[in-house]
Amino acid sequence: MDKLIPIVILFGIVIIGFVSKFLELGDIRSRYEFTHEYRNKFINFINELFTNHNFNQSVYHELTEKVKEMQYELGADGVYAYVQDNLKGYATNNYELLVNFLPETRNVIRNQGNIILMERWNQAVQYCDDMFLRHLGTLKLAEEKIKRSLKNPFSDFAEGVKLIISLPVLLLKWFGFISAESSTKIKKNPILKIINFIVTTVSFVSGIMAIVMGWNAFGALIKSFIK
DSSP states (O other), X not given: OTTHHHHHHHHHHHHHHHHHHHHHHHHHHXXXXXXXXXXXXXXXXXXXXXXXXXXXXXXXXXXXXXXXXXXXHHGGGGEEEEEEETTTTEEEEEEEHHHHHGGGXXXXXXXXXXXXXHHHHHHHHHHHHHHHHHHHHHHHHHHHHHHHHTXXXXXXXXXXXXXXXXXXXXXXXXXXXXXXXXHHHHHTOXXXXXXXXXXXXXXXXXXXXXXXXXXXXXXXXXXXXXX
């Protein structure tokens, strides 16, 4: 019984990590489907616009309603570090391609004779499609990475510790005190990652020591250090 307690604790953290990864895997698949469906709808809308010269208002509304969500989902895959537009006379950093290009499609039909604008929009469409494909690849890579680590108990343990440490942030997000974006930024903070690594290492070593020594003996050892 003395050695059973640390075993149960370690096993419990591993289970927490496994479940967390499993849920994350489902989330990634959901995000993949969302991106895939949005891309298909976007491509169909563009093909109808450029080939048949028909601006599908209802599809445009659907795309626009979800454009912010899609742009957020794309993350770094949908942002250009630097863009210089000589036609409009501006240069900007962190240019969000999709959210800026979509409203411009309203002007395509009445500017069909403008070779410069049409070339510009065709290029933007290609960039957007590349952006979608790039993000789909990113999600596939993330899915494969989680699948590979899913049955790794050491990785599951680390994930379990990470979830426990991040619990205050998750609670703040669930209760609406911070946004999902802020929550993601906090969890990706380098300092938090260092803390996760230290706590994971110390927890794992402590758990092994507790199993070898026994819970009571390990507790006595900790007390001796504190004193």
